[in-house]
Amino acid sequence: MTATGIGASPRRKEDFRFITGKGNYTDDINRAGQTFACFVRSPHAHATIGRIDAAAALAMPGVVAVLTGQDMADDGIGGLICGWMVHSKDGSPMKAGPHPALAQGKVRYCGDCVAVVIAESYAQAKDAAEAVAVDYHPLAAVVDAKAALGPDAPLVHDEIAHNMVFDWELGNYKETVDAFTAAAKVVSLDIVNNRLIPNAMEPRAAIGDYDSGTGIHTLYTTSQNPHVARLVLSAFIGIAPEHKLRVIAPDVGGGFGSKIFIYAEETVCVWAARRVGRPVKWTGERSESFLSDAHGRDHHTHAALALDAGGRITGLRVKTIANLGAYLSTFASSVPTYLYATLLSGQYDIPAIYAEVQGVYTHTAPVDAYRGAGRPEATFVVERIVEEAARQLGEDPAEFRRRNFIRSFPHQTPVIMAYDIGDYEASLDKAMQLIDYDGFPGRRRASEAAGKRRGIGLSTYIEACGIAPSAAVGSLGAGVGLWESAEVRVNPTGSVEVLTGSHSHGQGHETTFAQLVSERLGVPLENVEIVHGDTDKVQFGMGTYGSRSGAVGMSAIAKALDKVEAKAKKIAAHLMEAAPGDIEFKDGRFTVAGTDKSLTFPEVSLAAYVGHKFPTSEIEPGLKESAFYDPLNFTFPAGCHICEVEIDPDTGVVRIERFVAVDDFGVIINPMIVEGQVHGGIAQGIGQALLEHGIYSEDGQLLTGSFMDYTMPRAGDLPSFQLGLTTTRCPSNPLGMKGCGEAGAIAAPPAVINAITDALQIRDFAMPATPERVWRAANAVALAAE
């Protein structure tokens, strides 16, 4: 291992720029003649819209235009789309209501965009937005997904009965029913997965710019996948032909999924720029992030586990109602279906699984992928019910899990996934050792002596990353393929530019991708530049989400590097007058095997561009290679997180005393960055378990619309994490990587809730475990025990 190669932890190259304020975020960009947009948002969760009177607003200082849904329709601009088709049990396609970027006739959630005011300054636009008179006729609203299915529930889209987008199933129904009939014991649980609001540090922002000379539209935007944004804006929404639309996602300050999607505001900015003939800039305020960024989770689930007399799991049955909000966001339909139910086997050998999921419209912000996307929801179900089963059997939850682990690979689950490799016992053992599992009873006694309650909770999770083999996702309804692209450009002086279709918004690609290049070509880290986020510079790529940038994005780079090396070897062979098969390449040096003849990588690069010393009729000059890599399979990071809590029964305050995470991410490029990803993920997972909750009032007002009411995890809420690794090399990609971006957010919530329910000896317990709810649970138990 070199100091900067694979497995080393050089500092992040990008951090100097970020921490010295030299980042270049969308809001840092200003275009000549720029105007500012402010959106008129619905204050009602559900209303019909009569007249929109903009006369007063148009008369205000600095106002350039007030545009509505009608104007968009007049320009032939289509609505926003959902890019994943899901079919119901009966074979019918999901029912998606129209999603105009600016409302047409109706608003369907608080914050829905009704009009846009464009002015010389943002303050002027904001003043004028208040003066736009919208004639609303409020209607009854429904915010809870279960209620929305009821016979008398108000309809979000008039044409969609019962607000049901789909009634989907996966798995083997008959085998599952048989497993339950034959079961020695059945354990069931009601499970709520709370709604979360993403809150990336940088709010969404966009600048639309139109060049009437070339007809080219440029959209600067906070996107995790600029090419996909361009494709959707072009082919589906109809902003401009793809070659007349450039999307630039510069530095992006966090996404967690919420910046995958193609939203109304960004769409409006790029369209309005052409309409008003000047650049149009919008930077969301934090309140707008709360209202209009796609939210996450929000599931109600009933789960049942069938066990045989030996305590082996023989079947799992799951019925989930998923709140999808008022419109289907870009990938909304895939999250509670193919990204969820396909993981319901967990780490366990379960012969029969049957899952049903109803996707439901409500008068709330759209719900889509949020760190983990479906996998946290699945893991929460599996790890909660497995823990409950162990408790009901009076057995150590670790031993119960151990008995049911999958032990031979590859393993085909009943829910599509074929796990390629893993060693679940290894991570369980290591985590138990790190947390001193055997010492827990003593620690519990000590807490009890001090009037506290102590509990321990496990989560042996699995997830699917490296999304995903294109043909596989295509057969499941995806509108796109999920390969990735890379181009490696070696410059004549031997420095290297890598153009990647992945996008970094906090993950550290500028460092880890450069480490791969450094390792493979023997060039120093600082001689590698990672270029991403601009459709004019970079070939089409699929972007970053689902922990795919290592396993898929870097695999594409590795493939391109193979080609670079092969070509460079051929050139080196000519230069050193040797047979190509005799050329060895190591640590940046080409050597003729068994001789002391050698050339450095920059020498060969220069020769490649000069083209003097090899036959250019056989070998083209230059050294630039590209690759598209389509993965063979998903990857399956897995591990064991264990949480130990102490609860103050007087106040209900939960303190996390210990948190151990042992993960198997396959080969790791930069351990420091991986630790950072795990820390952040666990913080979000603990946030979900203890603190975060997106709450609407019954009439659809967002009650947790600011940091005064929406509790983000802070350093003081978190313990010092103890991390460990176990490694099985991933056989499904050339680098052996699995992915680490979401593990913490996936694994932590059940570990925390299992610890709390263990401490309090209770069964069903919904997240978040706020002090009052814990206090009530703790004292109800105390009363019952007396």
Next chain:
Amino acid sequence: MYQFAYHRPGSLAEAEKLFSAAEDPKFMSGGQTLIPTLKQRLASPSDIIDLGGLKDLAGISVADGVVTIGAATRHADVASSAEVRKAIPALADLAGWIGDPLVRHRGTIGGSIANADPSADYPAAVVALNATVHTTRRTIAADDFFTGMFETALHTGEIVTKIAFPVAAQAAYEKFRNPASRYAMVGVFVARTAGGVRVAVTGAAPSVFRQEAMEAALGKSFTPDAVAGIKVSPDGLNADLHASAEYRAHLVTVMAKRAVARANG
């Protein structure tokens, strides 16, 4: 924010004059309540009169058993004052538990009590320590100062200049934070003062209030056990997303118990 005219007077007299000349003016001290309110467009004053230029309004002095804190003294300065820490450690603790470092380095004691947020911390100290509020026009006893939710005895245009806290024989503050905002969901300040034991509760009700039953019990025995059995009625207490009235009522007892334990060291 809406448009407003900004003034930075150099004297209290000038501040008062500017105030009376303006149509719908507001004083500003640290701006930690006012500016967020303006940014959310929940208020639209015609004029902002920034008291930040009044040097004499800030400062801490301890004499004759009284800690006097100027209205424009920042929370961080109270928290880190060796004199305050020595005379009334509970007051320094309280100031150090307000908000976050940014808020503590801008927000001021005068702004906090003039604002009278139901979940602000300082009102509990003012009432429990039986402080006297000095203004440009008069002095106001603690028990008369806080009159309701965001309401005080201050008249329009009246400026808080300083707050005088008599040193208590024993005092302590316990705060149960709102998990999101970190304001007090329930805060209880107990003090053994010259006039007897005083227990002030903030965060639990629309305005800070004294808990007489606890005061009486602690007057007899200044121990946690004296208050442990006192149940507070949830009637009239605040209820919101974070805590029901019942839970707040319960926390008043728990925090009072802990405050007494802390006071007893």
